[in-house]
Amino acid sequence: MELTVNLDRLKQDILSLAEIGRDSEDRGIYRMGFTDADMEGKRWLQDRMRDADLACSVDGAVNVSATLEGRSEGPRMLVGSHIDTVPCAGALDGTLGVVTGLECLRRLRESGVTPERTIELIAFSDEEGRFGGMFGSQSVCGEINPELLASMSDLSGVRLQDELRRHGYDPMGSLDAARDPESIAAYLELHIEQGPVLDRTKKSIGVVDEITGLFTWAVTLKGEANHAGTTPMDMRNDAFMGLADFAHEIPRVLEENGGPRSRATIGKVQILPGATNTVPGLVEFSLDVRDTSEVLLDELSTAFRKALSAIARRRRLMFEFEQKSYLQPVACDEKIVQRLTEQAQRLGLEHTVMPSGAAHDAQIMGKMVPVGMIFVPSKNGQSHSPAEWTAWSDIEAGANLMLQTLLTI
Amino acid sequence: MELTVNLDRLKQDILSLAEIGRDSEDRGIYRMGFTDADMEGKRWLQDRMRDADLACSVDGAVNVSATLEGRSEGPRMLVGSHIDTVPCAGALDGTLGVVTGLECLRRLRESGVTPERTIELIAFSDEEGRFGGMFGSQSVCGEINPELLASMSDLSGVRLQDELRRHGYDPMGSLDAARDPESIAAYLELHIEQGPVLDRTKKSIGVVDEITGLFTWAVTLKGEANHAGTTPMDMRNDAFMGLADFAHEIPRVLEENGGPRSRATIGKVQILPGATNTVPGLVEFSLDVRDTSEVLLDELSTAFRKALSAIARRRRLMFEFEQKSYLQPVACDEKIVQRLTEQAQRLGLEHTVMPSGAAHDAQIMGKMVPVGMIFVPSKNGQSHSPAEWTAWSDIEAGANLMLQTLLTI
Numbered sequence: 001m002e003l004t005v006n007l008d009r010l011k012q013d014i015l016s017l018a019e020i021g022r023d024s025e026d027r028g029i030y031r032m033g034f035t036d037a038d039m040e041g042k043r044w045l046q047d048r049m050r051d052a053d054l055a056c057s058v059d060g061a062v063n064v065s066a067t068l069e070g071r072s073e074g075p076r077m078l079v080g081s082h083i084d085t086v087p088c089a090g091a092l093d094g095t096l097g098v099v100t101g102l103e104c105l106r107r108l109r110e111s112g113v114t115p116e117r118t119i120e121l122i123a124f125s126d127e128e129g130r131f132g133g134m135f136g137s138q139s140v141c142g143e144i145n146p147e148l149l150a151s152m153s154d155l156s157g158v159r160l161q162d163e164l165r166r167h168g169y170d171p172m173g174s175l176d177a178a179r180d181p182e183s184i185a186a187y188l189e190l191h192i193e194q195g196p197v198l199d200r201t202k203k204s205i206g207v208v209d210e211i212t213g214l215f216t217w218a219v220t221l222k223g224e225a226n227h228a229g230t231t232p233m234d235m236r237n238d239a240f241m242g243l244a245d246f247a248h249e250i251p252r253v254l255e256e257n258g259g260p261r262s263r264a265t266i267g268k269v270q271i272l273p274g275a276t277n278t279v280p281g282l283v284e285f286s287l288d289v290r291d292t293s294e295v296l297l298d299e300l301s302t303a304f305r306k307a308l309s310a311i312a313r314r315r316r317l318m319f320e321f322e323q324k325s326y327l328q329p330v331a332c333d334e335k336i337v338q339r340l341t342e343q344a345q346r347l348g349l350e351h352t353v354m355p356s357g358a359a360h361d362a363q364i365m366g367k368m369v370p371v372g373m374i375f376v377p378s379k380n381g382q383s384h385s386p387a388e389w390t391a392w393s394d395i396e397a398g399a400n401l402m403l404q405t406l407l408t409i
Numbered sequence: 410m411e412l413t414v415n416l417d418r419l420k421q422d423i424l425s426l427a428e429i430g431r432d433s434e435d436r437g438i439y440r441m442g443f444t445d446a447d448m449e450g451k452r453w454l455q456d457r458m459r460d461a462d463l464a465c466s467v468d469g470a471v472n473v474s475a476t477l478e479g480r481s482e483g484p485r486m487l488v489g490s491h492i493d494t495v496p497c498a499g500a501l502d503g504t505l506g507v508v509t510g511l512e513c514l515r516r517l518r519e520s521g522v523t524p525e526r527t528i529e530l531i532a533f534s535d536e537e538g539r540f541g542g543m544f545g546s547q548s549v550c551g552e553i554n555p556e557l558l559a560s561m562s563d564l565s566g567v568r569l570q571d572e573l574r575r576h577g578y579d580p581m582g583s584l585d586a587a588r589d590p591e592s593i594a595a596y597l598e599l600h601i602e603q604g605p606v607l608d609r610t611k612k613s614i615g616v617v618d619e620i621t622g623l624f625t626w627a628v629t630l631k632g633e634a635n636h637a638g639t640t641p642m643d644m645r646n647d648a649f650m651g652l653a654d655f656a657h658e659i660p661r662v663l664e665e666n667g668g669p670r671s672r673a674t675i676g677k678v679q680i681l682p683g684a685t686n687t688v689p690g691l692v693e694f695s696l697d698v699r700d701t702s703e704v705l706l707d708e709l710s711t712a713f714r715k716a717l718s719a720i721a722r723r724r725r726l727m728f729e730f731e732q733k734s735y736l737q738p739v740a741c742d743e744k745i746v747q748r749l750t751e752q753a754q755r756l757g758l759e760h761t762v763m764p765s766g767a768a769h770d771a772q773i774m775g776k777m778v779p780v781g782m783i784f785v786p787s788k789n790g791q792s793h794s795p796a797e798w799t800a801w802s803d804i805e806a807g808a809n810l811m812l813q814t815l816l817t818i
Binding site: 274 | 602603604605606609621623625635636637638639640641642644647649650652653654656657659660663671672673674675676677678680683684685686687688689695697699733765766767768790792793
């Protein structure tokens with residue numbers, strides 16, 4: 001009989017870890033990177049690894065690993081995700097990838113299977129970016145340096161260095177977490193989709209082929225604040241109407257310059273002075289644009305800049321924008337995509353090939369080594385909320401797909 | 410020789426009153442209704458009235474009056490405005506109407522002219538609405554009642570009753586301020602335009618024919634907050650894009666249903682959750698719509714409601730709106746408009762007939778008695794700011810027009 005995961009044990013792990021950092025007033029889970037609850041989660045994870053008789057280790061970036069030795073000396077397979085959370089989190093974002101990885105290694109260990117390659121389960125630190133990045137996977141990829149390390153602090157001004165020291169770690173140790181790319185054959189990550197596509201199309205599995213890149217802008221439109229009653233419509237320099245014009249152009253810009261995987265979102269808006277009886281003199285807003293193609297991202301950037309510029313001229317507004325972040329799109333490894341698809345097919349799982357719209361540790365790892373990702377459905381597309389959930393049957397499907405893939409890769 | 414105002418004396422009054430409540434850090438004047446500075450201003454005004462040998466009185470709403478007896482016993486002419494200010498105010502909003510009225514009465518008194526009708530200069534209390542309305546003119550028009558009086562408080566929760574008592578006034582006395590409409594022949598008010606029309610068209614005088622009415626709505630559009638990366642464009646219920654669609658419809662709605670005096674402004678917007686990487690689930694915004702015609706206001710209200718409703722359906726959003734305020738438009742008296750126009754013509758003043766886009770005490774008084782308004786230009790249309798200003802020559806022109814009109818009405 002084919003090897004499968006033990007769903008009851010997996011359930012138990014998910015529910016146990018969900019108790020660590022649980023808010024007493026039912027506002028979800030709070031286990032942000034390097035908080036006490038996060039460290040408690042890391043200790044819980046090490047206990048489970050030891051229970052399963054897996055070699056357990058913690059690197060200088062406090063990434064927690066369990067290793068199952070393979071037959072060969074060659075580069076190892078990494079499988080993992082993260083267990084830190086956003087505030088008011090659900091039980092599955094990140095956690096699901098770690099505990100399914102754990103269950104896969106446990107099943108292999110207890111069934112006496114020695115894989116061809118060494119398999120390492122890794123739970124990366126601070127994926128949710130309390131300190132601004134994806135500290136754990138960035139450390140593994142050698143993207144952290146002393147200057148960057150010294151500058152990392154959270155929104156309350158707490159420095160990462162101090163948090164590391166508080167938990168008994170030498171901050172400079174995180175520089176030792178960097179791995180030789182040659183030592184890693186590939187990185188696999190199972191994650192909840194965090195979007196509505198699988199749920200709406202009733203698929204159990206998404207095989208990720210590309211992880212979207214993005215740019216975010218902070219845009220300012222400056223007009224003139226005026227009295228809403230005494231200023232005729234044709235004598236206004238209404239900054240908000242400039243924003244409305246721009247928002248109205250979004251579908252056109254996407255249709256003309258983007259593709260089916262393009263997204264553009266205005267998520268944050270501030271209007272000044274912000275009084276009912278005053279024509280807005282200033283608006284500040286965010287623009288978040290994503291695509292899996294770097295070429296399309298460039299074209300979208302140019303098109304949005306032109307649209308802004310034309311609107312500012314027409315409405316006699318000044319405009320400025322600052323690029324606040326840029327993340328390069330990363331393609332998953334073609335062979336891994338093919339292998340995951342074949343296995344899903346073989347296991348009779350309803351599946352689809354799709355992009356990842358959110359950033360993951362796989363995006364960092366993908367710049368260094370071949371990566372692959374498995375998505376399982378998010379009920380109603382909800383995530384980063386206590387409502388985040390995935391049917392047990394879909395979790396089982398995803399975990400078995402990971403197990404079979406690890407066996408055959 | 411024709412009687413004219415003494416500009417030097419008028420200047421002196423404007424500059425002296427501007428010192429009362431002046432912010433020590435040059436952020437303009439703070440003389441909100443019934444603050445100590447406002448009461449000091451009222452005392453300063455009474456001193457000037459007495460200096461000019463005018464009979465001075467204060468009613469139960471702390472409106473300050475000076476009276477110049479006429480030859481007849483008939484209804485009196487009222488001329489006035491207010492001396493309370495918004496925070497960070499300029500020197501002219503309200504004040505200019507009061508001090509030009511004072512100068513007119515002073516010139517008549519010192520030149521020995523006894524007018525046909527008794528002329529009363531009145532400085533109304535709290536026009537800027539610290540306590541929510543136009544307390545002074547509403548009291549004179551009998552619009553205040555004990556229940557309303559008890560409910561009036563400012564944004565910090567200070568009750569009008571307590572402020573009145575603090576300054577030694579019995580709150581119930583304000584009910585005695587109501588006048589018999591038969592006792593008033595007309596109300597005239599000179600005010601800065603607070604808009605850009607006279608300044609841009611280089612006119613010294615605006616003769617107001619209508620004071621705009623308005624309605625304001627608080628609108629809520631409710632969609633669903635989603636991840637900006639994982640939610641495809643066609644699976645979103647983006648509340649902000651609903652607002653953008655609505656803002657885009659404003660010019661069409663005004664063109665189809667409004668007139669040249671229609672204004673519509675979105676001045677206040679709040680977006681939730683308000684994160685760069687999240688599709689907005691909720692927007693709350695204000696809509697401020699003005700016109701001088703009640704019929705057009707009704708038609709605009711219907712058209713905006715239809716537009717909102719269609720957009721909500723198209724974007725799968727829920728929408729609600731609440732009417733937060735309604736002010737009826739008020740027409741100035743046709744004969745007064747004609748008289749002011751003739752006098753401006755005779756005095757050789759560049760003038761135009763125009764609406765008032767802002768609310769004034771004349772809007773309250775106009776529901777009870779015939780009213781007329783003179784506008785003088787606001788430099789760059791600026792008001793409610795220390796930048797608020799009007800050329801001395803335009804102030805002189807407006808004051809002389811008021812004087813001649815009082816002489817001949």
